[in-house]
Amino acid sequence: MIEVVDLVKRYGDIPAVAGISFTVGRGETLAVLGPNGAGKTTSLLMLAGALAATSGRAIIAGYDVFEQPLEVKRRTGFMPEAPPLYDELSVFAFLSFIGRLKELARNDLATEIQRVLSVCGLTDVCKRRIGNLSKGYRQRIGLAQALLADPQVLILDEPTIGLDPNQVAEVRTLIKKIAVDHTVILSTHILSEVLQVCNRALIIHHGKIMLDDKLEQIITDYGSLENAFQQATRE
Amino acid sequence: MRKMMAIYRKEVRIAFTTPVAYIALSIFSIVAGFFFCRLLADFQGRVMVAAQTRPLALKYLNLTDDFFTPLILNVCVVFIFVVPLITMGSIAAERRFRTHELLRACPVTPFQVVMGKYLGVMTIVMAMLILTGALPLLLAVYAKGAGPEWPSVATGLGGLFLAGAAFSAIGLFISSLTKSQIVAAIVTFCSLLMLWVTGWAAGDSSGLTRDVLQGIGATEHMRNFAKGVVDSRDVVYYLTLAVFFVFLTQRSLTARDWS
Numbered sequence: 001m002i003e004v005v006d007l008v009k010r011y012g013d014i015p016a017v018a019g020i021s022f023t024v025g026r027g028e029t030l031a032v033l034g035p036n037g038a039g040k041t042t043s044l045l046m047l048a049g050a051l052a053a054t055s056g057r058a059i060i061a062g063y064d065v066f067e068q069p070l071e072v073k074r075r076t077g078f079m080p081e082a083p084p085l086y087d088e089l090s091v092f093a094f095l096s097f098i099g100r101l102k103e104l105a106r107n108d109l110a111t112e113i114q115r116v117l118s119v120c121g122l123t124d125v126c127k128r129r130i131g132n133l134s135k136g137y138r139q140r141i142g143l144a145q146a147l148l149a150d151p152q153v154l155i156l157d158e159p160t161i162g163l164d165p166n167q168v169a170e171v172r173t174l175i176k177k178i179a180v181d182h183t184v185i186l187s188t189h190i191l192s193e194v195l196q197v198c199n200r201a202l203i204i205h206h207g208k209i210m211l212d213d214k215l216e217q218i219i220t221d222y223g224s225l226e227n228a229f230q231q232a233t234r235e
Numbered sequence: 236m237r238k239m240m241a242i243y244r245k246e247v248r249i250a251f252t253t254p255v256a257y258i259a260l261s262i263f264s265i266v267a268g269f270f271f272c273r274l275l276a277d278f279q280g281r282v283m284v285a286a287q288t289r290p291l292a293l294k295y296l297n298l299t300d301d302f303f304t305p306l307i308l309n310v311c312v313v314f315i316f317v318v319p320l321i322t323m324g325s326i327a328a329e330r331r332f333r334t335h336e337l338l339r340a341c342p343v344t345p346f347q348v349v350m351g352k353y354l355g356v357m358t359i360v361m362a363m364l365i366l367t368g369a370l371p372l373l374l375a376v377y378a379k380g381a382g383p384e385w386p387s388v389a390t391g392l393g394g395l396f397l398a399g400a401a402f403s404a405i406g407l408f409i410s411s412l413t414k415s416q417i418v419a420a421i422v423t424f425c426s427l428l429m430l431w432v433t434g435w436a437a438g439d440s441s442g443l444t445r446d447v448l449q450g451i452g453a454t455e456h457m458r459n460f461a462k463g464v465v466d467s468r469d470v471v472y473y474l475t476l477a478v479f480f481v482f483l484t485q486r487s488l489t490a491r492d493w494s
Contacts, residue, residue, distance in 0.1 A: 050339035052493075070342045078340035084333035088249045100241035101341040145337070 001026045001153060001183045002047070007056035009042050009207075016042040018207035019056065024200075029179040031194040032187040034204035035233050040187040041081055041157055043204070047185065048078035048155050061152050074103065077151040081158045081187075083142025087131030091122055091141055094130055095148060102149040112148060120144040120174065136167035143174065154178065156186040160193060172197050191225045201225065203232040238343050242351025246325070247358055256359050259320045263313055263363050270309040271370045278302040298378075299387045299463060303371070307391040307461035308454070310367050311398050314360075315431055318399065319423035321359050322406025323416040325352045326488070330414045335492050345488040353407055353481055360399035364392055387463030394460020397473035398453065402427055404480035411487040427453075 002024040009017040017039040024030050032040050045051035047058055049069045057064065063071040086094055095113045104112055117123045120140040125133060130141060139159065146154055159175060160168045175184065175197050188194060194201055194215070201218060203211040210232035211218070215225070222228035250256040278301050285292045329335040338348060368388075375382035406423040413419050434452025437445045449455050456469040 045336070048340045050336050070344070073340060073342040076340070078336075080333065080336040080340070084336055086245070086249060086334060088252045089245070093245075093248065097241055097245045098337070098341065101238050101338070101343050103238070103342060 001028075001061060002185070003057075003059040004047070005057040005059075007043065007046060007058055008054045009039075009046060009051070010054045015207050017046070017053075020204065020207070020209050022202060022209065022212055024183055024185060026183055027179075027181070028200055029175075029184045029186070029198040031198040031201045032185060032204060033189060033191070033194065033201055033229060034187075035189070038204045038233075039207040040204055042207075044078075044155050044157050044185065044187055045080075048076060049073050050078065050080075074149075075151055076153045076155060077146030077148065079142045079146040079154075079156045079159060082162065083138060083145075085130045085138060085141055088129065090127055090129055091117070091133070091144075092126045094141065095126075095145060098145045099148050104149050112150075116144040116147045119147060119177075121170070136163050136170075139163055139167070139171060140174075143171070147178065152183060154182050154184045154186075156184065158187055158189075160188065160190065168193075191229060195225060201228075203229060205233045239347040239351045239354075242343070242348055243354045243358075246352055246355025250321075250355065250359060255320070255324065256362075259317050259359060260362055260366065262320070263317045264366050266313045266316070267310050267363075267367060267370065270306060270313070271373075274302050274306050274309070275374075298374075298382070299384045303383050303387055303391060304458075304461040306370070307395060308457060311395060311453075311457050311461075312431065314363070314395070314399055314402055315424065315427040317363065318360070318402040318406050318427065319420040321356050322403055322410050322423060323420035324410065325356060325407050326411040326484070327413050327416045327419045330492075331416070339492055345493045346485050349407070349411075349481060349485045349488060353403065353484075356403045356407060357400060360396070360403055364396055364399065367395060368392055384463065390460050390463050390465050393465070394457055394469070394473075397460075397470065397477075398457055401453075401473040401476035401480070404477040404484070405430075408480045408484040408487065411484045411491070 004023070005021050006019045007017055007021070008015065008019050020043060032043065034040050042051065046053050047060065047065065049065050049072050053066060058066070060072045061075040063075070065072045089097065092113065095116065096109055099109050099113060117126050120143055122137065122140055122144055125137060130138065133141070139162070143156070143159060146156065156175070160171050163171060172193060175186065178184065179197070186198070198215065200214050201211070202209060211228060218225060218228045222231065278298070281301065282293065282296055285296060329338065371383045371388045405426055409423045409426065410419040430451070430453045432452070433448055434454035437448035437452065437455070440448060456472045459466045459469050
């Protein structure tokens with residue numbers, strides 16, 4: 001479903017992502033792990049087509065992210081880190097704006113918005129202004145907009161950061177529910193989250209992939225995900 | 236088209252749910268209204284003086300030349316102050332609040348984004364034009380038969396529309412260069428002001444320099460419209476500015492965000 005080949009992003013001389021390659025199969029849930037500044041967000045932005053790569057290739061659902069960006073964007077949903085939202089709009093107005101950009105047909109728009117509202121538990125607040133809602137709700141709105149138009153691939157950047165424990169549990173349950181029939185890539189540095197939600201992990205450090213394996217295999221090899229993380233990111 | 240309209244609707248909705256559009260329109264009505272009153276009082280004063288001292292000169296005074304032309308020119312100056320307020324956030328704020336990440340991840344092109352935003356800004360400019368149009372209407376109601384010449388009013392408003400289109404395009408472009416709304420507003424204001432006053436320098440020069448300065452300056456091009464004259468050079472001047480800067484905005488967005 002996703003194929004990344006030698007993806008590089010340089011800011012001047014500083015490589016943020018220094019040549020990463022991996023593939024993700026249909027229905028897999030991949031966690032991208034790494035310390036702060038490892039290049040997680042940069043990688044995800046490039047996959048979502050929101051940032052140009054310096055070199056390399058990324059293919060999602062059979063389309064090249066940099067050659068056919070519109071085709072890729074029609075098939076992916078992206079939730080940026082601490083999702084930026086239009087605070088002035090109501091939840092419903094915001095989702096119908098994104099829905100229109102995602103080319104939802106006029107007749108399907110309302111039904112699709114109702115669907116994501118109920119999936120993300122936002123039905124009660126759909127008329128409220130986004131600016132007046134708590135962080136937990138904002139996070140869920142970020143997820144809801146990514147789910148609009150039912151994309152095959154979901155790219156979620158730190159979906160549970162800044163949430164209280166109850167909200168974290170809710171969002172994780174939600175992602176698990178979605179992951180059943182979607183390909184999901186999520187970045188995080190909460191290891192317990194990976195164990196609960198994902199079936200594969202990718203550890204990035206200084207823009208390079210240090211480890212890429214199935215979770216069971218990592219735990220068999222290293223004893224625990226913590227050990228694997230510490231070894232992979234040791235200076 | 237539908238995506239462009241989605242961006243447009245979002246822009247207008249945000250402009251009218253935040254104080255931005257209301258502040259811009261209020262400032263505009265107050266200042267334009269002030270000019271209207273001052274110029275009218277001035278015109279009335281001149282009529283009175285002429286009636287008492289030189290009754291023959293009365294026939295050389297008319298509402299279009301002595302009141303309406305300066306009014307349109309003054310309103311155009313008010314545009315220079317108000318347009319930066321409307322355009323400053325258009326793109327700078329998307330960048331500041333990172334919402335451009337959402338737009339970039341959607342299947343939408345920079346052209347659709349820029350056109351949607353440009354139409355959004357132009358909607359507020361149109362609202363200002365409607366407010367301006369109310370001024371001669373007011374005059375027609377009270378002047379009873381001696382109101383303004385409507386063709387001149389139409390060309391004056393048409394000229395303002397073109398100037399608004401050009402100024403907005405410049406503002407939009409400058410907003411696409413920065414994250415800071417304040418910087419965008421200040422730079423836009425200075426650029427528009429320079430564009431307006433360039434024509435003044437023409438008075439001190441001669442020959443080719445004068446022609447070039449006059450050609451660049453926005454004042455001279457507005458003067459014809461304000462007098463009720465439509466000259467294709469003036470239309471081309473404002474349209475070129477509008478198209479050129481919308482194009483530059485699209486390029487700027489493509490280069491900075493969509494690549």
